[in-house]
Amino acid sequence: MPVGYSIRIDLSDRKLTLYRDNRIVRVYPVGVGKLATQTPHGDFKIMNKVPYPNSYRGGPLTVYGTFWMGLNKLGYGIHGTNNPASIGKYVSKGCIRMYNRDVEELARMVRIGTPVKIRA
Template sequence: MRIARAILTFAALTAAVPASAQTYSDLYAREIARQPYYEVQRVPRYAPPRTVYQRRALFDDDDDRGLFSNRRRMQADPYRRQQAVVPGISRAPAAAAPIRRQIPAEFRRQTVSYTGTEAPGTIIINSSQRMLYLVQGDGTAIRYGIGVGREGFGWSGTEKITAKREWPKWYPPAEMLARRPDLPKMMEGGPNNPLGARAMYLGSTLYRIHGSNEPWTIGQAVSSGCFRMTNEDVQDLYDRVPIGATVKVI
């Protein structure tokens, strides 16, 4: 008699418990039963014991509407994993990592000894070596690897830095546009701009010392007369030299 009375009392109490006091598992089970677009799959026995819920439409990661939205569900049970499943469409394979071409060690920035007579702050460009030297005042120079003008576009002489620009715009000269009519007349500065992160203009010429979005060309003769550096190196040089600095090209 007492056992039967206890069972009836427990049933009455359970029926009177409000939804807010019920456990998350009970609520989640009711939600799964109410929404047929969920499929329940058990993971293999060798994996940790948990249930993976897959939905037939792409999840909206920013959806925060209600208890059973993706974000709330993940916060409530961090062991659940949700995967976007579209019937008839397989997942695209992960894109291969881009191949990074390494710059040879001799073209990386380094400090070397210098015994010349040029004043500190002078830039010396040795086109045959594909090197640029910034003379220091202590018997040393900072050496940078550069790209130089290809055959027929090399030059020598002495100029001054007359202007400096950060993320400069690029205006291909008329001669280049005649050779390459596919080029734009102007390109805004940015990572895709051929002048790179910095540019230092040489005298009244069309030549510059500038960065490059093709760092693998350092050490090669590929330009139309300008001297290109990696973006990291040109920013370093840009911060070290003022307008008016002498540039000697040999």
């Protein structure tokens, strides 16, 4: 029986790797938390998926990019960005930032409940 998708985020390499049945499907560059607001380490799950999240989260039109996938750690998620230059850097308030096209692609493949492992 297939295992399905899972996500591993390597904070030191600033990469998100998507697995299916324990095989690498895609590797995406990401922006992660800065020193003062580090991305949490641990095992999480995707709890919700929201296209064009800014209207739902009360933020300016482009702060969270074109898609938000919330984790089961309140206030943290994987989302797009209006600042593509931030990808690959330590810049966020703890969330995982992706290029909008990448987060949209990822969101089409994973389901709510997908495991997310975040490691240093």
